[in-house]
Amino acid sequence: MTTTSTDIPTTGGTSHKELAAWVEEVAALTTPDSIVWCDGSDEEWDRLTQKLVDAGTFVKLDRKPNSFWATSDPADVARVEDRTFICTKDAEGAGPTNHWMAPDEMKGIMSDLYRGCMKGRTMYVIPFVMGHLESDTPMYGVELTDSEYVVCSMRIMARIGSKILEKMEETDAPYVKCLHSVGAPLAEGQQDVAWPCSETKYISHFPEERMIWSFGSGYGGNALLGKKCYALRIASAMAHDEGWLAEHMLILKLTSPEGKVHFIAAAFPSACGKTNLAMIEPTIPGWKAEMVGDDIAWMRFRNGKLYAVNPENGLFGVAPGTGYPTNQNAMHAIEKGNSIFTNVARTLDGDVWWEGMTDEAPDELIDWRGDTWTPESENKAAHPNSRFCTPITQCPVTAPEFDDPNGVPISAILFGGRRKTTIPLVTEARDWNHGTFIGSTVSSETTAAAAGAVGVVRRDPMAMLPFIGYNAGDYLQHWVNLGREHADAMPKVFLVNWFRRDEDGGFAWPGFGENSRVLKWVVERLEGTGEGVETPIGTVPAEGALDVDGLDMEPGQLEQATKFDVEEWKAEIPLIEEWFAQFGDKLPQELRDELDGLKKRLDA
Numbered sequence: 009m010t011t012t013s014t015d016i017p018t019t020g021g022t023s024h025k026e027l028a029a030w031v032e033e034v035a036a037l038t039t040p041d042s043i044v045w046c047d048g049s050d051e052e053w054d055r056l057t058q059k060l061v062d063a064g065t066f067v068k069l070d071r072k073p074n075s076f077w078a079t080s081d082p083a084d085v086a087r088v089e090d091r092t093f094i095c096t097k098d099a100e101g102a103g104p105t106n107h108w109m110a111p112d113e114m115k116g117i118m119s120d121l122y123r124g125c126m127k128g129r130t131m132y133v134i135p136f137v138m139g140h141l142e143s144d145t146p147m148y149g150v151e152l153t154d155s156e157y158v159v160c161s162m163r164i165m166a167r168i169g170s171k172i173l174e175k176m177e178e179t180d181a182p183y184v185k186c187l188h189s190v191g192a193p194l195a196e197g198q199q200d201v202a203w204p205c206s207e208t209k210y211i212s213h214f215p216e217e218r219m220i221w222s223f224g225s226g227y228g229g230n231a232l233l234g235k236k237c238y239a240l241r242i243a244s245a246m247a248h249d250e251g252w253l254a255e256h257m258l259i260l261k262l263t264s265p266e267g268k269v270h271f272i273a274a275a276f277p278s279a280c281g282k283t284n285l286a287m288i289e290p291t292i293p294g295w296k297a298e299m300v301g302d303d304i305a306w307m308r309f310r311n312g313k314l315y316a317v318n319p320e321n322g323l324f325g326v327a328p329g330t331g332y333p334t335n336q337n338a339m340h341a342i343e344k345g346n347s348i349f350t351n352v353a354r355t356l357d358g359d360v361w362w363e364g365m366t367d368e369a370p371d372e373l374i375d376w377r378g379d380t381w382t383p384e385s386e387n388k389a390a391h392p393n394s395r396f397c398t399p400i401t402q403c404p405v406t407a408p409e410f411d412d413p414n415g416v417p418i419s420a421i422l423f424g425g426r427r428k429t430t431i432p433l434v435t436e437a438r439d440w441n442h443g444t445f446i447g448s449t450v451s452s453e454t455t456a457a458a459a460g461a462v463g464v465v466r467r468d469p470m471a472m473l474p475f476i477g478y479n480a481g482d483y484l485q486h487w488v489n490l491g492r493e494h495a496d497a498m499p500k501v502f503l504v505n506w507f508r509r510d511e512d513g514g515f516a517w518p519g520f521g522e523n524s525r526v527l528k529w530v531v532e533r534l535e536g537t538g539e540g541v542e543t544p545i546g547t548v549p550a551e552g553a554l555d556v557d558g559l560d561m562e563p564g565q566l567e568q569a570t571k572f573d574v575e576e577w578k579a580e581i582p583l584i585e586e587w588f589a590q591f592g593d594k595l596p597q598e599l600r601d602e603l604d605g606l607k608k609r610l611d612a
């Protein structure tokens with residue numbers, strides 16, 4: 009144990025001078041009782057998980073090895089988009105889709121909040137890298153946090169610890185500064201609560217400085233700053249400056265019965281099926297699917313192709329709806345343990361349960377609020393945004409390429425959302441600009457992944473609406489420009505919708521493993537063998553081109569899932585126009601032209 013010039017007892021330290029100075033500066037402001045530099049070791053995990061058990065934050069699960077159950081404050085259960093800010097010098101930098109505040113003003117407000125906010129707590133220094141340490145461009149970050157829950161979760165979600173710090177020290181490497189506090193200082197002798205947080209929340213990004221300040225929440229994307237804050241909001245701004253893409257996409261490896269391999273990326277909004285598709289168990293014979301990533305793709309050009317890496321090291325998956333029939337691979341991953349479960353229900357014998365895990369609920373549970381729950385209870389046992397946090401390498405279908413620092417060449421991009429109507433099962437874009445148009449107009453019914461109303465249709469460009477760290481008009485232009493500069497490298501683009509409803513309100517398409525039938529058609533289109541018909545919105549599978557062998561569907565269901573309806577699409581046009589209007593001069597001319605083209609084709 010050493011002490012810094014701030015006289016705070018400290019375990020560990022660094023020769024990286026700029027980092028040492030930043031840590032001291034934050035400690036002087038937040039006044040923690042002690043500072044711990046995280047080494048990422050098993051010993052550290054054991055010590056911190058035990059501390060969380062002692063504090064009542066974690067309950068150790070008897071039925072899952074090395075795994076823990078946590079329930080959050082009921083007011084801290086999801087990303088808080090209305091408290092999320094992009095702090096660029098001028099408002100135009102944040103654009104029409106983000107909340108903006110001037111950097112100095114935000115720093116003033118938050119410095120006041122941070123002053124003394126870690127009193128009674130330990131400040132942890134977490135050196136981490138997003139993507140691989142052996143990458144040509146290692147993408148470092150350091151998170152300072154006063155939450156042991158965050159340290160343990162970051163250890164699963166990212167590559168953290170001494171090895172990272174040593175590599176950073178070699179070159180005094182630049183890194184993204186990630187400051188996090190739950191915002192709940194403890195007075196002398198004050199008893200802590202199981203889930204400390206604050207009513208006041210700010211999730212602030214300073215893209216020009218590559219910096220993140222988060223205050224008041226301990227949950228998910230609000231607090232595990234490597235994920236949405238860095239790997240999407242800050243990285244998207246970096247990618248814009250440097251000519252690459254940071255996207256909200258899963259990465260899937262598909263092997264056909266002939267042994268041909270294709271890598272596919274897919275962008276769906278939060279809680280719209282990325283993790284499930286990434287772990288798909290194909291129902292059609294001979295096809296193999298493996299996961300490279302389930303949430304985020306960083307894509308760079310090399311050798312004339314677009315290569316994608318998954319910057320993460322863990323899964324932060326939506327629990328409800330995950331079960332052996334729908335996603336056995338996720339179930340096998342969590343069986344291996346080493347996981348944190350948040351806001352799911354706990355069984356009396358020390359296991360976890362959530363809606364959709366089994367057809368029949370156990371007779372008695374402890375629900376996510378900590379209350380006794382029975383099948384007669386009116387409330388859900390698990391919160392709709394409850395999550396499992398699990399090492400990605402535990403998933404039986406993680407592809408060996410997950411470990412390739414340079415990633416995998418992408419040959420198709422899928423966009424999708426949750427739409428009861430209008431959007432057919434699968435449509436192929438005409439070309440890159442049309443694909444960008446399709447991405448820019450993705451629409452989806454809102455989910456429990458973010459605080460606020462659920463089930464409201466909103467536009468969610470490239471499934472990035474809450475994650476674009478700069479002006480969304482510039483972001484769309486970036487997509488168009490890359491297509492122009494790297495025309496031959498660009499993947500084919502498709503639009504999918506697993507969520508269309510039938511007349512009875514049920515899902516028209518069975519989804520999950522059956523989505524492999526759509527993937528098969530996509531691959532056939534890549535290889536030039538799949539048959540399609542042109543429609544005003546793009547190419548859809550020709551009659552009989554979608555493999556539905558052995559698929560047990562009610563009469564009319566397939567037609568309902570796949571149909572293109574001119575009238576439904578005409579009704580979309582004013583919504584797209586309204587959506588585009590906010591971008592003003594920033595709307596790329598190419599997308600204006602695409603909209604005009606679509607209108608003409610619909611009217612023809």
Ligand SMILES: Nc1nc2c(ncn2[C@@H]2O[C@H](COP(=O)(O)OP(=O)(O)OP(=O)(O)O)[C@@H](O)[C@H]2O)c(=O)[nH]1
Binds near residue numbers: 327457506
């Ligand atoms: N009907 C239907 N539901 C699906 C399908 N795929 C996923 N779901 C359900 O949609 C919900 C969210 O799925 P996930 O795969 O966790 O979504 P995600 O995009 O990874 O969500 P985030 O991790 O929040 O970004 C779960 O309840 C799934 O069971 C599908 O093909 N059909």
Ligand SMILES: O=C([O-])CC(=O)C(=O)O
Binds near residue numbers: 228230236324457458
């Ligand atoms: O960031 C989170 O809290 C969880 C997540 O993956 C999402 O909302 O897309």
Ligand SMILES: [Mn+2]
Binds near residue numbers: 283
């Ligand atoms: Mn997911």
